[in-house]
Amino acid sequence: MSMFSPRLSLIMLGVLALTACNKAAETNKTAASAPAAAADGSTVKIGSANPLTGPFAHWGRDADNGVKLAVEEANAENITLDGKKVKFEVVSEDDQADPKVATQVAQRFVDQKVAGVIGHLTSGAAIPASRLYSDAGIPMIAGSVTSPKFTEQGYKNTFRIIANDVQQGQALAKFAVSGLKAKNVAIIDDRTTYGQGLADDFAKSVEAAGAKVVKHEFTTNSATDFMAILTSIKGAKPDLVFYGGMDAQAGPMVKQMRKLGLNAAFMGADGVNTAEFAKLGGKDAEGSYASSAGAPKESMPGFASFNEKFKKRFNAEIQAYAPYTYDATRVMIDAMKRAGSANPAKYLPELSKTQLQGVTGKIAFDAKGDIQNGTVALYQLKAGKWVSVDAPAAKPTASAAK
Known part of the structure; x- marks a missing residue:
């Protein structure tokens, strides 16, 4: 004789059936949300x-x-x-x-x-x-x-x-010294892996080409006020200011340079070679130079x-x-x-x-x-547009590639 009444047995069967349905529904939900790769x-x-x-x-x-x-x-x-x-x-x-x-x-x-x-x-x-x-x-x-x-x-x-960046630094430095005839160069970098490494490579190449680094200042990739370091740089009377960093800082930086009466040429690398830099720098950015780690578009x-x-x-x-x-x-x-x-x-x-x-x-x-055979191109900002410059060292050797 069973220990459960027929009515109780029916209730338990219902509970078991409901549990099974819930598990099946959960399984189907999981399968439906899984990426297609998991299925086929x-x-x-x-x-x-x-x-x-x-x-x-x-x-x-x-x-x-x-x-x-x-x-x-x-x-x-x-x-x-x-x-x-x-x-x-x-x-x-x-x-x-x-x-x-x-x-x-x-x-x-x-x-x-x-x-x-x-x-x-x-x-x-x-x-x-x-x-x-x-x-x-x-x-x-x-x-x-x-x-x-x-x-x-x-x-x-x-x-x-x-x-x-070794290739970019070499090409930019050669153009600065041989093309722009810069003798005294000031450098600013944003202390990022990109900016610092680029600035260091540029500094080595500038000095190897016969110019002098008269100042090397530092900022961050979130800074907006550069007046203090630019004032320090102005006292060194550079022919050219090089910035190792991105356009978000380079635009305000060049505006503040001109406000201080610092009329040295401004140069950056591929982080500056953008329409955004031209927009942020406005008329003060005109005549700036930058590179591109690749051929001209x-x-x-x-x-x-x-x-x-x-x-x-x-x-x-x-x-x-x-x-x-x-x-x-x-x-x-x-x-x-x-x-x-x-x-x-x-x-x-x-x-x-x-x-x-x-x-x-x-x-x-x-x-x-x-x-292999990485190319570096150089540009100047003219009328708000980056225009390719026929520069020396536009195509570094393959052995310099990283």
């Missing part, structure tokens, strides 16, 4: 890491858009990898150009099992993040990182498709058509690095196609064999992962 392996995630908020957001959005355009075009090709048609998905993250945030972003990419990463935008963010990608075996291609340290770490998964083999596509897709002007992140993404997807797989372990060996004609030029890597 057809989604290939590519991480795009940039500052999407803060003072460098205009750079970051530009670089992120380059990745997105390349991925959209790849998806139109109906590419097959590992025996299946794949859809590429851009996973965009905001690293705020902050080293600590960048490592958090890198860990999220690792946890999401992205197939590769394009970025980070700045050297200060890219270098600490690169260790996590190396440990996880995830390939990383930078379209804007110029610090030599990036590829001097010995990681096999890091690549860049742009010239480095007008001489890039694929720039005209890329520029047209970019404007049509995003209704925006190219800031700086979109052509490079576009090419970096194409390089990564090309390696996957040659390997027949998006598995990092399978396509990573193909990256080092890259021979690709990109928007920015021919792309091939040296043993460290640096672009």
Whole structure:
């Protein structure tokens, strides 16, 4: 004889059935929220890491858009990898150009099992993040990182498709001394990995070319008031002031220089070579000089058509690095196609064999992962537009590449 009444048994059966339904519903909910790759392996995630908020957001959005355009075009090709048609998905993250945030972003990419990463935008963010990608075996291609340290770490998964700060410093210094006849040079840097490294390389090259560094002052990448250091510099009577840093500081800096009556030429590197600098500096920025860690846009083999596509897709002007992140993404997807797989372990060996004609030029890597035959271009700001300068040392040797 049962210990339970028929009525009690029916109640218990109902409870069990309800519990089973709830578990099934929860399972279905989890499955529905999981990425497509977990179900059929057809989604290939590519991480795009940039500052999407803060003072460098205009750079970051530009670089992120380059990745997105390349991925959209790849998806139109109906590419097959590992025996299946794949859809590429851009996973965009905001690293705020902050080293600590960048490592958090890198860990999220690792946890999401992205197939590769394009970025980070700045050297200060890219270098600490690169260790996590190396440990996880995830390939990383930078379209804007110029610090030599990036590829001097010995990681096999890091690549860049742009010239480095040694090359920029040499080209800028040679132009300052030989082209502009500067004899006394003042230097300011923002103490970031990028700014300090660039300023130090520039200083060495200036002195090697026969000029004198009369002042070297420091600021931060969040400063807005430079009057004290500029007053100190004015007393040294420089022919030229060089700034190692970004446009957000360079614009106000050149305005404050002119307000003080400091009429020395103003020069920066690729961090200054933007429409934003021209906007922030206004008429005081006219005549400034800057470099680009790559060929002049007008001489890039694929720039005209890329520029047209970019404007049509995003209704925006190219800031700086979109052509490079576009090419970096194409390089990564090309390696996957040659390997027949998006598995990092399978396509990573193909990256080092890259021979690709990109928007920015021919792309091939040296043993460290640096672009071979990196080019540096020099510009002057005229009527609010950066105009290419026919300068010495526009194309440093391949051995200088980092």
